[in-house]
Amino acid sequence: MIRIRPSTRRTVSLVGALGCLAALLVAGPASAGADSPDDSVTDYCQGHCNDILPPGENGNATLAQILLNRTLGTRPKHTDDQLGKYADLVNGYQQLTDDKLGSYFNDSSLGVPGDQVASSISPRDDVTIVRDKATGVPHVYGTTRAGTEYGAGYAAAQDRLWLMDLFRHVGRGELTGFAGGAPGNRALEQQFWRQAPYTEQDLQDQVDRVANSGTRGAQALRDVTNYVDGINAYIDKAYSSRTFPGEYDLTGHVDPITNAGGIDHFKPTDLVAIAAVIGALFGAGGGNEVTNALAKQAFDAKYGVAKGDAMWQAFREQNDPEAVLTLHDGQKFPYGGAGADAPSVAMPDPGSVTPEQLVYDPTGSAGSSAVSKAAVAPKKYRSVAGMYNHGVLPADLLDSPKHGMSNALVVSAAHAAGGHPVAVFGPQTGYFAPQLLMLEELEGPGISARGAAFAGLSFYVELGRGQDYSWSATSAGQDITDTYAVPLCNADGSPATKASQSYLFHGRCTAMQRLERDDAWSPTLADQTAAGSYKLVMYRTKYGLVQSRAMVDGKPVAFTSLRSSYQHEVDSIIGFQEFNDPGAIHSASDFQHAAADVNYTFNWFYVDSTDTAYFNSGDNPVRPSDVDFDLPVRAAQQYEWADFDPSDNTAAYTAFDAHPQSRNQDYYVSWNNKQALDYGTAQPGDGPVHRVNLLDDRVKALVDSGQKVTRADLTKAMEDAANADLRGEDVLPLALQVIETAPVTDPDLATVVNALKAWQQAGSHRVSARTGDKSYVDGDTIRIMDAWWPLLVSAEFRPGMGDSLYAAQAAALQINESPSGGQNGDTGGGTSVNEAQGHKGSSFQYGWWSYVHKDLRAVLGKPVSGGLGTTFCGGGDLAKCRTALLDSLQQAAAEPADQVYPGDDSCDAGDQWCADSIIQHPLGGVTDPTIGWQNRPTFQQVVQYQSHR
Missing domain, CATH: 1.10.1400 (Penicillin amidase (Acylase) alpha subunit, N-terminal domain)
Incomplete structure (x- = not known):
């Protein structure tokens, strides 16, 4: 809930601001246009594709609209118009038929019929943005590729500018200085700074590395550059016309009366900062080695080493024989460590582990130590901008790798009505207003796709559909993060302690790199949190980021976290570019190879009119055979990843064929469960009872029934599991x-x-x-x-x-x-x-x-x-x-x-x-209604293609 109080910084009268509403109200949309500009695109789904993304597409509210929402309860158009459909399915699914799907999902056909065009604008000559009446989704049509991307950026800013700005600051550890010092803001930026602290040069290096990676990399940089140009064009237009998000007024970036202030332009490195946030949230796995070690020690202390280790492994559920698998036809994909007795294992001395200090020099309301989960009362997460009681990304969503929340149900052609595969799938990215994801359609040279993308990264559709295929993902979370026990030393040769700031690397005492971020905040119109400041500090080694310190065999070490995708979050852009390219994706095999170009840990699912496919992506490091990566690893050259180069955090990764994959299995289900036999999981929980059982039991029953499965049948199975x-x-x-x-x-x-x-x-x-x-x-x-x-x-x-x-x-x-x-x-x-x-x-x-x-x-x-x-x-x-x-x-x-x-x-x-x-x-000034509980994806597709190119 937004709390508007008189500012201690400004003498703005909010009563006066309310009196000026007429002057601040936004002009209506441009007049309706004709049919979609690109009539050459053929939709092979033929009306059998639907999707949903609550609460609504429009995430932009001016100051006037925010104040009206708070005083009268009104909301800008398309702010919550998908929420009711989404919420109602739980009470209507038992009577669901294919012809009733439109009551609970949007029509996700490509293009916009002429009588459904709500607005049509051309922010420059080579692009037109058409919005439909039903949902307000932007359909971007470019006559050039540059124009298409420019339009994608312009449309993204129209719908998610404030959210994009928040997340570029979150990704840099600068949230409180931008949006206020509320406890939730501090907890949020601390968690991300702990996982992905980057310098500006680090961000630029990621851009440069991808740009120099080949033809597709160079194209990606051009696409991003044009996308950013579109964002900035909207910023300029909205600022001059006062149609920008009203949160800028409420947080003091723009004076609501004089318009003094401004909104900073975006640059490509901002998108890297956003990608780092998303990658850390949904595309990582592993890093639990110290916690595992402490659990193992507790088992050993209770039962003795031999029995204790065996019991710890049983509770660890690394390869539980009773686990429900996504690939259930007996396929094996070995990926696991050497065992707890491997010579690589570095167990901490009992009672010696201490977390690394993150917050330094706190003043004012920052308190005397880092804000932790305890600083934010359960279920009362103060959100970004310090304006809302119920929260942005809650802090405890971010402080562990446990972020998988999506599901997929896919039935092959052999068991589907009409002989065409059926899929009901989507990501669970939480529930926010506005959503982290946004809907869009992009049509231009080399691009033809409709679906969802994270705000600020919508230069490509990330989850959605092409002309004759759909794809989606669930978080896989396989182990791509190792914890190293790095011996500490002092440059002057004096005895090391746990506080030492140098470490041994290949026999040389090497200084840690100190990464720091100063952040300060002041009261704003929306939040009167007392002024304060602090310094966030992380130490980086060639073996990753220091997370804690301990003694191992009586000697001081730093436990560091090395993630294969660290400094490489942008690399996945190549795979997403291919997903959007109709020239690149003609088959299930094409899709699997494109998915292999994504270095995030995802389970990918694909359907077209004849085939289904699955592929598990991620840069899985090739480890020596005598390394156990469930437990901390000794920081010695013989235990490093194969071909490890610490200068840019690259290594050898497991080959395409070693990743779990399949085509045309009778059915696939995934709910962040174990992928395949022998494929090691990153954390315990993959045993005989997992929430994927709720899907597997229902889909298996449908397939075994002998009756052909319809879209409604599969949706009913999903929703029955969801409640x-x-x-x-x-x-x-x-x-x-x-x-x-x-x-x-x-x-x-x-x-x-x-x-x-x-x-x-x-x-x-x-x-x-x-x-x-x-x-x-x-x-x-x-x-x-x-x-x-x-x-x-x-x-x-x-x-x-x-x-x-x-x-x-x-x-x-x-x-x-x-x-x-x-x-x-x-x-x-x-x-x-x-x-x-x-x-x-x-x-x-x-x-x-x-x-x-x-x-x-x-x-x-x-x-x-x-x-x-x-x-x-x-x-x-x-x-x-x-x-x-x-x-x-x-x-x-x-x-x-x-x-x-x-x-x-x-x-x-x-x-x-x-x-x-x-x-x-x-995540902004407008709130949306509360809905009843459902355990289902946030964005969801229901698809069945009727033909193929």
């Missing part, structure tokens, strides 16, 4: 089996057990009875399930593990990820062991579901592959396990709703529906 509780569907049946090994004699507890059983048998859904209802069917049973899960896990595992091991493993894998994020288990002493971020939609990715599943099967005497090494529940005694479950269930049933759902700035304590609900976290 199911994974714990209820896959784990609760086992818990109930344990409980029902004897009669439940307490009548109240028996009633609870019967209610849980009935809810589970009905599908374990979290749904309202009808659209508009703000309460769940079976709400009280769901409350009990939510309260029970952390209590169940604790009762089952903590007695056997002990507090220390339980806490260490919970740090490696959180125990819960419920829709509300409010059920916090603890390890004793109030230490939280699961996330507290709410209102994000995405749920059930990370949790101890598989551990509970395996352990309860062991107690029940059922077969378990890849067991945990011992039976925890009740110490293996079924009767004692049953007692533990019943006691924890009784405790959960007695927990009142206001404790299960503790409330926040948006919801009263005890309001279950609201606690689960999805908030479009404001």
Whole structure:
């Protein structure tokens, strides 16, 4: 929520500003034009392609429109017009047919019919931007490639200028100086600065490296240059006409009365800064080696080295034999380390690990130390610009590699209605107002695509469709980040300590590179956070960024993080350029090879009228055979990546054929799960119960039914999974089996057990009875399930593990990820062991579901592959396990709703529906309505091509 207060810096009267609304209101769109300028483009989907991206395409609001939104609740056109369609699917999917898809998705056909043109402008002679009436999406038609890219930049600025400006500052660690010193802003920029601190020369080097990488690289630089020119042309026009985003007024960059101030032009390095943010969020994996080491040490301390290591590996789930795989036809793609006893392993001395200091010289409201998650109250994330209570990218979304949140359902031609493959897929990038993504269509020489792209990177469509094919991605997260234990030294030869700022590289004592960013902020019209400043500091070595320090074998080391895509976020531009080029993509094989040019860790999916395909992308470093990359690696030359060159962070990477890939498998499902046999995962969680099971069970049933799968069938399968509780569907049946090994004699507890059983048998859904209802069917049973899960896990595992091991493993894998994020288990002493971020939609990715599943099967005497090494529940005694479950269930049933759902700035304590609900976290001055919980992608396509070029 925007909070407008009198400024201490300026004597602006907001009452006066409201009185000037008439002068500030934006002129209407240009008059409607004719049909799409490029009639030569053929759409081979023939009306069978749809998409959706809530809340709406328009992310630009002038100061007048922001004030009207706050006073009257009005919103600029196309601000939230996709939100209702998206929200309503959860109550309408069971009656869905192909001809009703348009009620819940947009028509994503190429072009705009003449009677659907809302506006048509030509910001220069070689490009026309047409916007359609239904959604306001920009359709950019260039007679030259330069014009097409210029128009893409102009349209992006029209729809997302403020957001683009925010993220170029986030990427540089300069957010607070730009948008204010609110705690959430500080936490946000600190997290990104920790992951990708770049100098201006670093950013320029990325631009130059790609530009010199060949014909496509040179074309990419020309495209980016023209795109930036389009952005800047809009800035100039909007500034002179006062149609720019009103957030610039509210944060003091432009005087709302005199228009004094300005908006800085963009340059190509700004796009690199934005790409660094996106790459760190969605396209990385690994880097958990120190956390893994601490968990391993805890297992060894409890059970001894031999048994402890075996149990740690079981909980690690690196290659769990029961995991659901995207490639389920037995394909093997080996990618993994040598094992915990490898000579490369550098285990920290117990108790010696300390995090690296990030914040220095804090003054004013910055406080005395770095802002952490604790500085931002759970579910009350103050957002960018310090203007909004509910947040931008919440801080705890950014402080770990756990960012995969997308899904895909693809059925091959052999099992699809009409003999053409069907796909329902999309990325889950969170819910924001405006969205991180924007929709567009780009048509010009060498470019023909429609779909979504991240704001500020929309010179190409990143996820979407071409003339006769569609593609999408899910975050893969395979391990491309290693932690090195770098020996510390002092240049003067004195004994090193953990505080030393030099390190040994190939036998020479080498000074660390100090990267720093000074940031200061002052109160603004929108936020009165007290003035303050601080310095952000990171140290860079040839083995990556210093994240912590420790002792190894009694000697001081820096634990550094080396990511293969660090300093190379821009390299992926080549693959995206190919995706948009109809001359480059003619087949599934073409697409797979283009996807191989993306160095982010993504699972890519492709469909055309005959074929489906999958490919896992990412620069997977080639490691020596005696290196284990689950644990910290000794910083010695023999353990470096093959062909490692620290001057530009390049190495040898695994070959195309070594990446998981497939064509025309009967079906594909992905929800950030394990890709294939022997393909090592970057973090635990890929066991017998994973949220991908919700998709796999439903799609497999469709394929096995013998009936041909329609677009509506696959959409229904997706949405049925999107409102199911994974714990209820896959784990609760086992818990109930344990409980029902004897009669439940307490009548109240028996009633609870019967209610849980009935809810589970009905599908374990979290749904309202009808659209508009703000309460769940079976709400009280769901409350009990939510309260029970952390209590169940604790009762089952903590007695056997002990507090220390339980806490260490919970740090490696959180125990819960419920829709509300409010059920916090603890390890004793109030230490939280699961996330507290709410209102994000995405749920059930990370949790101890598989551990509970395996352990309860062991107690029940059922077969378990890849067991945990011992039976925890009740110490293996079924009767004692049953007692533990019943006691924890009784405790959960007695927990009142206001404790299960503790409330926040948006919801009263005890309001279950609201606690689960999805908030479009404001990234600008206009807010959008809250919608009910759904566990589905943000941008989503439903496609079935009818013919092919």
